[in-house]
Structures are given as C-alpha cells and as structure tokens.
Amino acid sequence: MAAYQAPRKIECVILDWAGTTVDFGSFAPTQVFVEAFAEFGVPLTLAQARGPMGRGKWDHIRALCDDPAIAARYAERHGHAPDDSDVTRIYERFMPLQIEKIGQYSDLIPGTLPVIASLRAQGIAIGSCSGYPAIVMEKVAANARASGYHADHIVAADDVPRGRPFPSQALANAIALGISDVAACVKVDDTAPGIVEGRAAGMWSVALLLSGNALGLTHEQYLALPETERQAARARISAELAPAGPHYMIDTIAELPAVITAIEQRLEAGDMPQSCAPRPLGAMG
Structure with missing residues (x-):
C-alpha cells in the first residue's frame, strides 16, 4: 500500500516574468x-x-x-x-x-542568470507563468532565450480557463514538469495575484518587493535610491503584499537561493507550505 511521504527537497521553482525575471520595474x-x-x-x-x-x-x-x-x-x-x-x-x-x-522591455533582471544556474545545479526544474497571453509570451520567451534564459515550461494566461489569482497556471506547471508534490514547489512573483496563485496551489510563495510593479522604477533608478528611501519602499510594499500571504519577501530574484535553502530546512523539519505562517522580511531560517 502506498504511504504519503512529505517532500524534503524543492523540485521546482515557478517564476513570473515581468518584474521577476525580465523588465525591471514591470x-x-x-x-x-x-x-x-x-x-x-x-x-x-x-x-x-x-x-x-x-x-x-x-x-x-x-x-x-x-x-x-x-x-x-x-x-x-x-x-x-x-x-x-x-x-x-x-x-x-x-x-x-x-x-x-x-x-x-525585454532585458533580464540582474541576478536572474546566476540564480537559474544555481537552481539547475541543484536539479530544480524551472517553471514559469505570466499574465501575458500566449502570443505575447512567445516573444517574451524568445527575447529571454537570446539573453541566455529559458524556462523548462511556460503557462500563459490564456492557456488555462482561469488565470491568477486562481492556481491553474502554477498547477499546470507542476503537472507538466512531473513534480511529485506541490509542497516541493516555490512560486515567485512581484504581484499580489501571483502570490495568491502560489498559496492557492499549495506551494511555497515568495514575494519580490523592489524589482517589480509595486516599486515601478527602472534598475538604474532603483540603484540610485538612497538607502533610507529604499527601506521606506520596502516597508510600504511588504505591507501591501502581506495580505496575499507570501512565506518570504525579498528584494529581487538575486536573493532567491537563500530562500530555497531556508525552505528546504523547513521541509526537513516537517513544515508544509499549507500550514506555515509567513516569515518576516529578512527571516531566512
């Protein structure tokens, strides 16, 4: 008889596109x-x-x-x-x-390629989804491939009956990539509907605070922000996104590897995303 075994490792990271991996500031x-x-x-x-x-x-x-x-x-x-x-x-x-x-608006967000390389080195599959329809995603994905980034699977908004905040796109990635358990998946997004999507799918959910829609600055403008203004923006956006229930909130995708490590520690301890409360900003263990 089969017996349920909770996952201990992350098998898949499902990444948003604009504001997450491409188009800093969305x-x-x-x-x-x-x-x-x-x-x-x-x-x-x-x-x-x-x-x-x-x-x-x-x-x-x-x-x-x-x-x-x-x-x-x-x-x-x-x-x-x-x-x-x-x-x-x-x-x-x-x-x-x-x-x-x-x-x-097709430039990769700084940090994307090293993070993808790190995830792949750990045997983690790269899923992706977007609010864009398939006809736009074809062009977005082609531009990303030309810059060195490709996802293992893409689910566009019109590939499913109901898009975000419903869980269909995230679950479609898990099915297509042959993932053993939704608790072995991490959804990464810069918007509340995308964060809720991950939670509704039973996955770990990570919010990006400063690379996407909520801050709405170019990368150059973001780098020029005085630290006091950056801290104020971080506090404001984290408060805006908190009701969506992300397990973790980080500035950009560049910080994702530390979150993956933290989540795997929680899986080893028997934690599951459906029953875990979000961790405060900066809490990585």
Missing part, C-alpha cells in the same frame, strides 16, 4: 495600458495602470474599467460606462501595441 504592460486607453480618449496614469497588475490582461482592463474614476472618464467620452464589449475593444487594441513594444 514597464511593458503598464505603459501599454496607458497608451491603449489613450487611444479611446481616456487618460490613465501609470499608477492607475499598475493597480490590478498580475491578472490576465483582459481581466486587468476589466478591473481598470470598474474603477469609478476611469469609468466616469470613459462615460464622459463615449456616453456610457464601459461594458464587457468595450473592455474587449480596448483589449484588442492593447494586444498589438503590447506585441509591438515588448522588445523595448
């Missing part, structure tokens, strides 16, 4: 949302565009259109509040803009 989707809405005569700030980040792009536009201020601007211009058909029209304009401009 500019590719946010800037294009601003441009797409502008073509419909509806001004949108970058901060507003960033609000629902992490969801599939149609759902992201729907969430923007549900914002009372944005809906009022749309109604003033078009004579009615935006319904699903309006959302679809914006999405259909957003998509070619996104495909056209994705190459402008």
